[in-house]
Amino acid sequence: EAGVAQSPRYKIIEKRQSVAFWCNPISGHATLYWYQQILGQGPKLLIQFQNNGVVDDSQLPKDRFSAERLKGVDSTLKIQPAKLEDSAVYLCASVTTDGDSGNEQFFGPGTRLTVL
Amino acid sequence: GESVGLHLPTLSVQEGDNSIINCAYSNSASDYFIWYKQESGKGPQFIIDIRSNMDKRQGQRVTVLLNKTVKHLSLQIAATQPGDSAVYFCAEKVKTSYDKVIFGPGTSLSVIP
Numbered sequence: 001e002a003g004v005a006q007s008p009r010y011k012i013i014e015k016r017q018s019v020a021f022w023c024n025p026i027s028g029h030a031t032l033y034w035y036q037q038i039l040g041q042g043p044k045l046l047i048q049f050q051n052n053g054v055v056d057d058s059q060l061p062k063d064r065f066s067a068e069r070l071k072g073v074d075s076t077l078k079i080q081p082a083k084l085e086d087s088a089v090y091l092c093a094s095v096t097t098d099g100d101s102g103n104e105q106f107f108g109p110g111t112r113l114t115v116l
Numbered sequence: 117g118e119s120v121g122l123h124l125p126t127l128s129v130q131e132g133d134n135s136i137i138n139c140a141y142s143n144s145a146s147d148y149f150i151w152y153k154q155e156s157g158k159g160p161q162f163i164i165d166i167r168s169n170m171d172k173r174q175g176q177r178v179t180v181l182l183n184k185t186v187k188h189l190s191l192q193i194a195a196t197q198p199g200d201s202a203v204y205f206c207a208e209k210v211k212t213s214y215d216k217v218i219f220g221p222g223t224s225l226s227v228i229p
Contacts, residue, residue, distance in 0.1 A: 004159070031215075040124050042205050042219035043160065055214040091159050103148050103209060105217065107159025 002026065004108035006092050012114045018080040021111045025074070025094030033105065034067055034077050035091040043091055049075065050097075079113075087115045124203065124224045135193040137223045139206030142187065146208035149182060150217070151191045154203045163191070163204075193225075201227045 005024040013019050025032050030051050035043035046065065048056040052072035060067070064083070069075040079086055089112050093105040129135045141149065147168045152160035166173040166180045166189075173180050179192040189206050206220045 033217075035219075040222075042207075042222050044219070045217070048214070048216075050214060056216065093159070103150050103165040104162040105152075105160075107161070109157070110159050 006108035016081040023092030029094035033093040139189040148209040
């Protein structure tokens with residue numbers, strides 16, 4: 001079974017530029033998460049999708065961050081414009097919604113963003 | 117709880133010894149607690165979970181203990197191996213209209229050969 005795919009793996013941009021990240025979850029997983037992980041900290045949820053609908057975006061800085069999952073499969077996360085404090089690893093995860101199996105989130109390798 | 121920034125709690129253990137990683141949680145309404153392992157340069161990987169109505173669950177070389185009275189969770193790793201070196205996160209899952217998962221700050225485990 002293929003895992004969660006993310007691209008790019010690394011990105012370096014200057015502040016005020018724009019950047020987009022892509023995630024392809026495991027086939028059949030209805031729930032998709034985007035997390036921000038700052039060095040030395042735990043993942044912080046940015047947005048959670050159930051199929052193509054948003055169920056939680058309470059911690060998404062909506063003035064600069066946006067995300068979509070138009071067909072309920074892959075997803076993109078965009079930052080426009082980027083700030084220095086956005087430097088972090090952006091993790092995508094997906095999970096099935098089948099009962100107790102829904103506790104195991106499958107994570108992609110992440111995209112390491114450096115904002116200069 | 118809040119993250120500790122760049123200063124992750126660190127646990128160093130000798131290879132072959134048992135490791136105990138602790139976690140405090142905040143939400144009494146959490147219905148599952150989950151442990152993840154994150155190796156350098158990789159995404160977190162699920163280790164084991166425990167339902168809130170249980171106080172102990174065992175897996176392969178790992179045991180999770182839950183003390184709801186003091187809102188404390190621990191992960192015990194038996195016969196720790198160099199491959200266990202990683203950052204370990206506890207997470208709590210709260211059932212609302214959807215499943216909300218909140219990650220703790222993490223503990224860095226270093227295994228001394």
